[in-house]
Amino acid sequence: MEHIVIIGNGISGVTAARHIRKLSDKKITIVSAETDYFFSRTALMYVYMGHMKFEHTQPYENWFWKKNRIELLKGFVTAVDHEKKTLILAEGKELAYDKLIIATGSKPNKFGWPGQDLKGVQGLYSKQDLDKIEANAPNKEACNRAVIVGGGLIGIELAEMLRSRKIPVTFLVRENSFWNGVLPSGESEMINEHILEHHIDLKLETNLVEIIADENGRAKAITTDKGETIECNVVGLTAGVTPNIDFLKDSGIELGRGVKVNRFLETNIKDIYAIGDCAEQHEAIGNRRPIEAVWYTGRMMGEALAQTICGKPRQYSPGHWFNSAKFLDIEYQTYGWVFSERSKQEHESHFHWRHASEKICITASYHKDSKKFLGINTFGIRMRHEIFDRWLTEERDIDHVMQYLKDANFDPEFYSHYEEEIISKYNSVMQTNLSVQKKSWKRIFSKA
Amino acid sequence: MKAIKNLGLVIFLIGLAVFAAVPVLGTFSLDQNTFDEIVKEKNIKSDVFIQSINENVVGKDFNGMLSLSPTISSALDAANNQHKKNKEYNKVIYTSGHDMAALVGKKSGTGFISQNKGLMWFLSFGLGIIGALMFILPNVILLGKKGIKNDGVYHDSATNRGWIAWLVFIFLVSFYLILYFRPEFAVNWTFLVDPISESLSGNPAGHWFVYGFMYCTVMTVMAVRMYIKYRHNVYQVVRTTSVLFFQIVFAFLIPEMMVRLQMPYYDFKNAFPLDYDFFFQWNLKELLNSGGIGLFILVWGIVLTLVIVPVMVYFFGKRWYCSWVCGCGGLAETLGDPYRQHSSKSLFSWKVERWLIHGVLLFAVVMTGMTLYSFFTESSTIFGIKTQSVQNTYSLLIGAIFAGVIGTGFYPIFGNRVWCRFGCPLAAYLGFVQRFKSRFRITTNGGQCISCGNCSTYCEQGIDVRAYAQKGENIVRSSCVGCGVCSAVCPRGVLKLENGPEEGRINPTEVLLGNDVDLMDLVNKK
Numbered sequence: 024m025e026h027i028v029i030i031g032n033g034i035s036g037v038t039a040a041r042h043i044r045k046l047s048d049k050k051i052t053i054v055s056a057e058t059d060y061f062f063s064r065t066a067l068m069y070v071y072m073g074h075m076k077f078e079h080t081q082p083y084e085n086w087f088w089k090k091n092r093i094e095l096l097k098g099f100v101t102a103v104d105h106e107k108k109t110l111i112l113a114e115g116k117e118l119a120y121d122k123l124i125i126a127t128g129s130k131p132n133k134f135g136w137p138g139q140d141l142k143g144v145q146g147l148y149s150k151q152d153l154d155k156i157e158a159n160a161p162n163k164e165a166c167n168r169a170v171i172v173g174g175g176l177i178g179i180e181l182a183e184m185l186r187s188r189k190i191p192v193t194f195l196v197r198e199n200s201f202w203n204g205v206l207p208s209g210e211s212e213m214i215n216e217h218i219l220e221h222h223i224d225l226k227l228e229t230n231l232v233e234i235i236a237d238e239n240g241r242a243k244a245i246t247t248d249k250g251e252t253i254e255c256n257v258v259g260l261t262a263g264v265t266p267n268i269d270f271l272k273d274s275g276i277e278l279g280r281g282v283k284v285n286r287f288l289e290t291n292i293k294d295i296y297a298i299g300d301c302a303e304q305h306e307a308i309g310n311r312r313p314i315e316a317v318w319y320t321g322r323m324m325g326e327a328l329a330q331t332i333c334g335k336p337r338q339y340s341p342g343h344w345f346n347s348a349k350f351l352d353i354e355y356q357t358y359g360w361v362f363s364e365r366s367k368q369e370h371e372s373h374f375h376w377r378h379a380s381e382k383i384c385i386t387a388s389y390h391k392d393s394k395k396f397l398g399i400n401t402f403g404i405r406m407r408h409e410i411f412d413r414w415l416t417e418e419r420d421i422d423h424v425m426q427y428l429k430d431a432n433f434d435p436e437f438y439s440h441y442e443e444e445i446i447s448k449y450n451s452v453m454q455t456n457l458s459v460q461k462k463s464w465k466r467i468f469s470k471a
Numbered sequence: 472m473k474a475i476k477n478l479g480l481v482i483f484l485i486g487l488a489v490f491a492a493v494p495v496l497g498t499f500s501l502d503q504n505t506f507d508e509i510v511k512e513k514n515i516k517s518d519v520f521i522q523s524i525n526e527n528v529v530g531k532d533f534n535g536m537l538s539l540s541p542t543i544s545s546a547l548d549a550a551n552n553q554h555k556k557n558k559e560y561n562k563v564i565y566t567s568g569h570d571m572a573a574l575v576g577k578k579s580g581t582g583f584i585s586q587n588k589g590l591m592w593f594l595s596f597g598l599g600i601i602g603a604l605m606f607i608l609p610n611v612i613l614l615g616k617k618g619i620k621n622d623g624v625y626h627d628s629a630t631n632r633g634w635i636a637w638l639v640f641i642f643l644v645s646f647y648l649i650l651y652f653r654p655e656f657a658v659n660w661t662f663l664v665d666p667i668s669e670s671l672s673g674n675p676a677g678h679w680f681v682y683g684f685m686y687c688t689v690m691t692v693m694a695v696r697m698y699i700k701y702r703h704n705v706y707q708v709v710r711t712t713s714v715l716f717f718q719i720v721f722a723f724l725i726p727e728m729m730v731r732l733q734m735p736y737y738d739f740k741n742a743f744p745l746d747y748d749f750f751f752q753w754n755l756k757e758l759l760n761s762g763g764i765g766l767f768i769l770v771w772g773i774v775l776t777l778v779i780v781p782v783m784v785y786f787f788g789k790r791w792y793c794s795w796v797c798g799c800g801g802l803a804e805t806l807g808d809p810y811r812q813h814s815s816k817s818l819f820s821w822k823v824e825r826w827l828i829h830g831v832l833l834f835a836v837v838m839t840g841m842t843l844y845s846f847f848t849e850s851s852t853i854f855g856i857k858t859q860s861v862q863n864t865y866s867l868l869i870g871a872i873f874a875g876v877i878g879t880g881f882y883p884i885f886g887n888r889v890w891c892r893f894g895c896p897l898a899a900y901l902g903f904v905q906r907f908k909s910r911f912r913i914t915t916n917g918g919q920c921i922s923c924g925n926c927s928t929y930c931e932q933g934i935d936v937r938a939y940a941q942k943g944e945n946i947v948r949s950s951c952v953g954c955g956v957c958s959a960v961c962p963r964g965v966l967k968l969e970n971g972p973e974e975g976r977i978n979p980t981e982v983l984l985g986n987d988v989d990l991m992d993l994v995n996k997k
């Protein structure tokens with residue numbers, strides 16, 4: 024029986040394992056060092072905030088693995104010997120494989136800041152990081168202030184976590200507005216306001232210079248490039264992530280920033296594959312980045328690779344881009360591509376609408392000549408994935424999207440609707456005379 | 472703000488302490504006239520009992536129910552034993568000792584409590600309400616910006632099965648035990664609400680009136696908490712208002728008014744088989760003897776169960792009843808909301824759930840079948856089994872212990888829908904309709920789920936919502952009561968409760984939207 028070994032029990036490795044099991048009878052082993060069982064990394068924050076217990080982040084009950092004959096092995100892989108088709112584990116144990124899937128995820132970036140390894144300095148990625156933050160910042164008495172370095176999605180999550188225990192937070196962001204490398208300015212500004220509403224001390228265009236230690240080797244303050252010194256007990260490093268592949272350095276597997284893979288997710292070495300956060304495409308797919316460190320990508324790669332492993336070779340060819348996040352109280356969804364002013368191409372135009380008083384807005388992007396709809400960002404309004412996916416496939420123009428926006432609304436029942444407001448702004452900006460079409464179940468459920 | 476909250480807590484606890492102390496306080500002195508009235512009213516033929524009470528109770532002062540109740544119970548037991556021994560069956564008294572003590576207590580309460588009803592009401596209910604509101608209202612400001620407010624749920628002893636939760640558990644269970652099995656200790660409570668009862672139905676309050684009044688009060692206060700907690704979520708606000716309205720108007724006010732108008736006591740929204748004694752002989756007789764309104768209620772009750780309930784479930788799902796109308800659901804969604812995370816999500820619990828709830832439904836149906844058979848044939852047994860004893864067993868095990876003591880008492884430990892999930896026969900029936908013939912579903916939003924588990928954690932019905940959502944599959948489960956909280960707590964906007972065409976409602980998927988379209992076609996077509 025062929026033995027499939029997967030390193031990493033994150034979403035990508037586990038999805039691959041589940042699908043391989045569905046398609047075949049192969050022997051499957053997942054080796055991972057972090058936790059005994061698969062858990063959802065995206066939910067770490069909710070454990071600290073007391074919304075959930077850690078066990079709630081585990082999507083499958085503990086009997087699931089045995090029942091599905093997926094063997095779990097806790098251990099750290101220190102090296103891969105592809106000639107002998109063997110893994111070397113930390114205690115010197117070895118594990119033979121027939122096919123190997125590398126799904127080792129990421130680790131937080133550290134940019135060589137002085138003091139970055141002091142006590143009280145940490146990232147937020149793993150279960151161990153969760154335990155650390157619980158120890159470092161149990162309450163506002165033990166932690167008088169935390170400084171978070173890096174204004175991305177994990178940074179704002181960490182800020183929200185600490186604020187849930189009323190810990191004062193200073194948030195250093197390199198850009199001149201929150202996440203504006205990704206978000207268009209209107210949205211980014213709205214999030215800036217919201218961050219301040221939550222009493223987070225947001226410092227834009229500010230970089231970390233140094234973390235200063237006290238006599239016990241614990242962080243006691245930081246300095247910024249604005250010459251400021253900020254006293255703090257905890258420093259959160261959330262300036263992005265890098266593939267977690269140090270153990271592969273001398274393995275002969277081709278590495279870039281991540282493990283280099285082709286569209287079949289194969290590495291340069293036969294029978295070794297890489298998926299999820301640690302995989303790097305030779306060439307970016309469409310507008311995607313070569314390394315896509317998001318949950319959905321890990322899952323999709325796992326789904327695709329299982330087919331290949333089980334004898335039905337299939338490229339990783341994802342559909343339309345989508346993503347979501349939550350900035351404190353504001354939910355964000357995106358479908359298709361909406362680029363920020365900093366990275367958008369010349370043909371991409373935006374239509375932006377923001378609610379007069381609530382923190383609700385949308386930005387739709389379209390081709391400035393053909394008016395083809397390219398994508399949408401929504402804040403504080405939920406949208407139907409299926410509808411936008413279909414509109415993108417059908418290459419609808421933005422007028423169509425605006426008229427049929429009600430079909431796409433996914434907010435809970437009885438919520439206020441904003442389509443009328445949106446379209447009237449659209450009409451006045453675009454010199455059109457469109458009107459909102461009533462929601463139609465028939466359209467929503469028609470399979471194009 | 473914090474100070475107001477703390478003061479509120481203190482006031483609330485004082486009210487609670489008074490309420491908890493009242494049952495064992497008070498003076499009871501039965502005079503001869505009153506006892507003669509009771510004898511007449513209850514048609515008591517036991518000379519032994521009458522004599523014993525005349526000697527030991529009448530004209531004496533009893534300090535608290537703890538001393539009165541045993542005297543009456545033992546007099547009653549002794550009398551019954553003697554009559555049974557002498558085969559004087561016509562003299563045996565069938566009222567239980569506890570009910571008799573309650574009756575005597577109600578008529579003979581003389582102490583401070585029964586003479587200062589208003590004041591005592593204020594010191595218990597009044598302080599409780601004021602204190603609770605002072606504790607809850609500052610949250611408008613303290614909770615900060617509107618949004619999901621589950622911070623610290625698992626850090627707080629009250630909501631994480633800590634010692635506070637266990638105290639609440641003990642309090643609730645004791646309360647229900649008194650209500651169902653020791654009504655004499657509720658007598659003093661009834662004094663507190665006599666004025667209210669008299670103004671509604673014209674009669675002094677019984678212990679069920681205390682319960683009804685308390686139910687409404689607790690729901691109202693805790694609904695205020697819901698409004699504040701979910702003020703960003705219109706669905707929750709509307710739903711809470713609805714369930715509160717039906718409790719206060721349909722379950723409480725209308726039945727009391729009907730009594731005043733010499734009509735049968737009836738809750739128009741309480742559908743059989745939740746209303747398990749609807750077809751009991753005494754009820755049918757009462758309805759048939761009540762003229763037009765009785766007949767109307769009879770027809771309404773049958774139409775409600777056979778037509779209105781299933782048709783509404785077809786269009787809106789079982790939520791229209793369970794989380795918009797039902798009284799049990801109403802309490803669960805208000806008082807029970809802080810405990811919703813305790814329902815077990817394991818596959819094992821789901822198995823237990825299916826056996827239990829369908830077992831209870833079967834029990835209810837068989838019992839009702841026997842009841843009707845007995846009613847029409849006027850024979851009291853079927854295959855040698857006494858209909859009456861089946862009814863009594865159901866009333867005790869299901870009606871009192873399961874629905875009451877466990878159903879509500881266990882809130883702080885097993886979550887707020889223990890009864891609705893494991894026991895309610897009406898829920899089982901609605902569930903069949905919802906699962907197999909309904910337009911309701913919770914739509915999963917394509918591939919957006921990040922498997923975080925908020926939805927499953929906060930599902931009061933113990934549904935592992937995430938198990939479906941992370942597969943891109945809609946949630947169509949017989950037990951879902953449509954509370955909408957899974958959708959509210961989802962940080963990625965993945966879930967939407969909606970009523971739509973039946974086609975495509977159930978959509979098993981393996982590969983989720985967002986991936987290779989050909990792969991999706993290949994894997995998902997079955």
Ligand SMILES: Cc1cc2nc3c(=O)[nH]c(=O)nc-3n(C[C@H](O)[C@H](O)[C@H](O)COP(=O)(O)OP(=O)(O)OC[C@H]3O[C@@H](n4cnc5c(N)ncnc54)[C@H](O)[C@@H]3O)c2cc1C
Pocket residue numbers: 030031032033034035036054055056057058064065066067068098099100101126127128129147148149177180267270298299300301315316317318319321347348921
């Ligand atoms: C706090 C946080 C919030 C996030 N929120 C979102 C979100 O909202 N949406 C979204 O799309 N994405 C989110 N992400 C990103 C998402 O979680 C990742 O993209 C995803 O978890 C990557 O999955 P993976 O399977 O590739 O790797 P991982 O989940 O990182 O799993 C890899 C596993 O392999 C183990 N491992 C690594 N090396 C070895 C070794 N040598 N030997 C043994 N075991 C090893 C690791 O310990 C780890 O357990 C978030 C990430 C974090 C940290």
Ligand code: SF4
Pocket residue numbers: 913926929930931932933934936946950951952953954955956957958968
């Ligand atoms: S599935 Fe959602 S709506 Fe249904 S009962 Fe559970 S939490 Fe409520």
Ligand code: SF4
Pocket residue numbers: 919920921922923924925926927936937940941960961962963964965966
């Ligand atoms: S709460 Fe939302 S994102 Fe989290 S597991 Fe449930 S459906 Fe998925």
